[in-house]
Amino acid sequence: MPARSMLLAGVEEHDLTTVEGYRAVGGYEALPKARAMTSDDLIAELQAANLRGRGGAGFPMGRKASLIDRKSGRPTYLVVNADESEPGAFKDREVVAKAPQRLIEGCLISAHAIESRHVFIYIRGEYLTEYEILQAAVDEARAAGLFDPVEITVHRGAGAYICGEETALLDSLEGRRGQPRPRPPFPPVQGLYGEPTQINNVCTIASVPEIIAMGAAEWAKIGAESSPGTAIFSISGNVVQPGNYELELGTPMRELIYDWAGGIPDGRELKGVIPGGSSVPILTPDQIDVSLDYDSIGALGSFFGSASLIVVDDRCCMVQLALRAAKFYMHESCGKCTPCREGTRWQVQLLEKIEAGEATHADLDLLSSVGSRILGKSLCALGDFAVYPVQSYMRNYPDEFRAHVDQGGCPFHGQSSIEGIVAPSDLHVHAAVEAHA
Amino acid sequence: MTTRDFDAQVREIASQYPDSRSAVLPALRIAQERHDGWLPPEAFVEVADALELTPAYCQAVASFYDMYHLAPTGKHSVEVCTNLSCALAKAQDVVEAFESELGVKVGETTEDGEITFRAVECLNACGYAPVVAVDHRYRHPVHPEDVPAIVEELRAGS
Numbered sequence: 401m402p403a404r405s406m407l408l409a410g411v412e413e414h415d416l417t418t419v420e421g422y423r424a425v426g427g428y429e430a431l432p433k434a435r436a437m438t439s440d441d442l443i444a445e446l447q448a449a450n451l452r453g454r455g456g457a458g459f460p461m462g463r464k465a466s467l468i469d470r471k472s473g474r475p476t477y478l479v480v481n482a483d484e485s486e487p488g489a490f491k492d493r494e495v496v497a498k499a500p501q502r503l504i505e506g507c508l509i510s511a512h513a514i515e516s517r518h519v520f521i522y523i524r525g526e527y528l529t530e531y532e533i534l535q536a537a538v539d540e541a542r543a544a545g546l547f548d549p550v551e552i553t554v555h556r557g558a559g560a561y562i563c564g565e566e567t568a569l570l571d572s573l574e575g576r577r578g579q580p581r582p583r584p585p586f587p588p589v590q591g592l593y594g595e596p597t598q599i600n601n602v603c604t605i606a607s608v609p610e611i612i613a614m615g616a617a618e619w620a621k622i623g624a625e626s627s628p629g630t631a632i633f634s635i636s637g638n639v640v641q642p643g644n645y646e647l648e649l650g651t652p653m654r655e656l657i658y659d660w661a662g663g664i665p666d667g668r669e670l671k672g673v674i675p676g677g678s679s680v681p682i683l684t685p686d687q688i689d690v691s692l693d694y695d696s697i698g699a700l701g702s703f704f705g706s707a708s709l710i711v712v713d714d715r716c717c718m719v720q721l722a723l724r725a726a727k728f729y730m731h732e733s734c735g736k737c738t739p740c741r742e743g744t745r746w747q748v749q750l751l752e753k754i755e756a757g758e759a760t761h762a763d764l765d766l767l768s769s770v771g772s773r774i775l776g777k778s779l780c781a782l783g784d785f786a787v788y789p790v791q792s793y794m795r796n797y798p799d800e801f802r803a804h805v806d807q808g809g810c811p812f813h814g815q816s817s818i819e820g821i822v823a824p825s826d827l828h829v830h831a832a833v834e835a836h837a
Numbered sequence: 838m839t840t841r842d843f844d845a846q847v848r849e850i851a852s853q854y855p856d857s858r859s860a861v862l863p864a865l866r867i868a869q870e871r872h873d874g875w876l877p878p879e880a881f882v883e884v885a886d887a888l889e890l891t892p893a894y895c896q897a898v899a900s901f902y903d904m905y906h907l908a909p910t911g912k913h914s915v916e917v918c919t920n921l922s923c924a925l926a927k928a929q930d931v932v933e934a935f936e937s938e939l940g941v942k943v944g945e946t947t948e949d950g951e952i953t954f955r956a957v958e959c960l961n962a963c964g965y966a967p968v969v970a971v972d973h974r975y976r977h978p979v980h981p982e983d984v985p986a987i988v989e990e991l992r993a994g995s
Contacts, residue, residue, distance in 0.1 A: 475855070487920045487959040518855075525866075525904045526960055528973045553853050558862050559903030561958065575858035575888075577901040593855050636922035636963035643964040678921050678959075710921055710963070724924055728958055734901075818924040822932055822956045824903075827944045 403660075404622065404648050406610050406630045407603055411498040417537050419544045422501035428546060430612035434509040439470060442513040446608070448616035450628055454491075455481055455564075455601030456676065456705045458627070458694040461510075461608075467588035468514040468596045476516040477597045479573065480507060480605050482523040482534075483557050483564040486677035487728065488708035491632035492602035494644050496523065496530045499606065500537035504552065506605035509612055511550045514598050518551050522569050525558040561732035565780045566599045568734065579736045580780035601706075603632060624650030627693035631707040635661045638668065638713035638817075649693045657688065657711060668713040672796065676705020678725050679785030681792035682712075702792075717816035718797040719804055722790045723751040727823040729786030740783030743774035747790055748825075754801065757809030764801055768794065838871055840883060847887040857888055864888060865899050874914075875906040903957070911946040911953035913991045915939075916970040917979075919956045922963035926978065931967045932956060934981035938988045952991055 410416055410425035422428065434442055446462030453459045468476055480503070484492040495503055507519045521538075523531050535554050541547065555573055562568045563578040570592050572578035591597025607629055611619045620628040627649040633656055636642045640662030647656065653673065657663065664670050672682040675692075680703040683690075690696050694704040712721065730744035750767045753759040771787040778784075794801055803811040810816065838846075847864045851857035864887060868880040876899055881892035888895075899905040915935060919928045932943060939947055939954055946953040962968045965977035971987060979987070 484961050485959060486961075488922060488963050490961045490963050490965075493961055524961075525902075526970065526973070529975070551853075555859070556862065556866070557902075558866065558905060560901060572862070573859060574856065575861035575898065577898055634964055636966060637925045642922075642966070674921075708963075710925075712925065716925065721921065724919075724921060728920060731958060817927075818921075819929070821919050821924040821929045822943055823919060824956050824958055826956075 403646060404630050405646050406622075407495055407502070407606050407632055408499060408644075408646050409610075416499040416501050417497075417533055419501060419540055419546070422499075422505075426613065427501055427609070428505055430609040431505055431508055431546065434612045435512055437512075439513050439515050442509070442612075445616045446513060446611065449611045449619050451604060451607055451611060452627055452629075452694055453601060454603035454607070454631060454707065456486070456703070458704060461600055461604050464588065464598055464600070465510070465513045467586075468598055469589065470515045470596075472596070475518065475593075475595050476514050477592045477595060478507060478511045478514060478516045478519045479566075479569065479592060479597055479599045480519065480521040480602060481564060481566065481569060481599055482521055482527070482602045483569060484527070484602070484706075485524055485561040485564045486679060486706045486708060487725075488634060488636055488674065488677045488710045489706040490634045490636075491644055491707065493527060493530055494632065495602050495606050496527070496534050500534045501541065502609055503534075503602060503606045504537060504541050504546075506608040507552055508546065508550055509608050510598070510600070510605055514596075516598075517549055518553070520573060520592070521552065521554045522563070522573055523554060523556055524563075525556050531556055560734075561728075562734045562780075562782060565782065568780065569599070570597065577734070579734045580782075582779055623648040624691060624693035624696075626695045627704075631692070633692065634706075634708040635711065636709070637674075637711040638664055638715075639711045640665050647692070650691050653688045653690050653692050653709075656692065656709065661711070664711070664713050668715060670711065671714045671716060672712045672718075672793075674710040674712070674789070676703045677708040678710060678728065679703075679781075679788055680705045681788045682796060684796050713817070715815075715817035717755075717810055717812045717818070718793045718800050719751060719755045719810065720812075720816050720818050720821070722793045723748065723755055724818060724821055724823060725789040726751055726786060727825045729782065731823070731825040733782060733786070737778035737783065739774045739777040740786065743770055743783065744786045746770045747786060751790070754804045755810055757804060757807065759805050761802070761805055764794070764805065843867065843871065843883060844887045847884070851888060858890065860888055861890070861895060861898050862902075865895065865905055869905060874910045874912070875908060909946075909950075911951050913952045913972055913994075914955065914970070915952060915987070915991070916955045916957040916960075918958070918960045918962075918966070918968045918970075920959035920963075922959075923966040923968055926966035927980075928967040930981045931969065931979055931984065934984040935988070938984050952988070
């Protein structure tokens, strides 16, 4: 399939950080068209497009807008999730840095749909350069008179993966520790400051201007039937040309890995593909003849997630990979729910024991059992995200896990591609051990 | 910046939100800049006073987020991402090159108080791995042979 640029259309030829540059590619022409529509008609148009949320869950954006109570007289809010933190994802960063005016037009159109006067863009704290670009773009668009009657506030996070979870994001935006809320009530009913709130990912909102410009019926013909449009696929790990590739949904995964990203380097063999960011179950080489869309990847027992592929070749020890992923989720667990807070630590301890060659087969069973006690038992999906990598590596590479036990050590004998990799959580754990000693 | 200027700046930020509590994160960030890159106890009092909260509340919020520092840090920061994609791109070699060049381990500050060296979780620039944030600006890819020049640049600039 050829590349198709919509979210990043024009970024090579024009400076889409400026209003003028964006206007040169037809920017801000959809906004008056949308504002001439009633909010009911605009929501109907967005529903007809079947734009599925690009943050990971794939919930239709127009349907989300339809759930907002616009009749109560209470304020409504649009919150854009730019807290991109999923390991493997770097698509939102590129949209914010290269096409922020498209994102801003998407905000203004989406705000009109839910009759909101205030949009918040929550951008992760580490994206400093991207924040500066976005803030300058917002200030310029406001000065150009495009906002009235809407205001857009850019809000910086401060380093917490969990704040990409929508209810934790709301708590963080309200000036609290970023911890998830119980649901129901869902944000469209009771969200930011307790008011009806729509929350969408950067790429979802940045898709909106083109839907209005070309009309939902035409837009919905692009991509896969059940998942229209394009996605920016972030591909990293063991490929020759890692990077972002904007392609139609429905592109074969094999084509992305071998044609666009140049295949596996150094003549090595493909071992696995994590298709949607580090939190989703890994796929094996025999599964890559799959269409890159929500339903097809879902049918394989994994998730489309944030369209972020991490490619792993045969030089990597899967116990080490599981351990590094498990340390990340342990570090990022917010501590609110016991199964996630404690279970993520158990996973790390057991995987350390397995990698050190000190585990028994009973420990492998225990690791499986810990996973099943975390899955689905916490307020948000972080606990599940901690379990999917570990359980899926165990399921797909069982011989490698067993070999660590049977040989009393890592079968890679110090030659794994990620041998010895440190994690930020190592410091906390070791500091705690020393404090007890 | 005087405390009065700090108050005024924080209140101006707070006015952009329906609830002034939302200004806690930006206020803590500004307070940290005023106090040489970390948050001593008096910083929590300042933020609390500006937003009519308690110092304990402000500290509780700050302790949740990785980018607020509750202990003194170096003048400069070097942060190497060691998450999956950077790990696959040999980030550990970059970590060890910095350790050797700086003479400190991960999580430590050089003896002269100039540079704090950390390993961090995913910076989300995975396609350009290995990724290093130097004074919060991304550099990528950074290989072990690039490390001496980065350290020299930081030492020359301070």
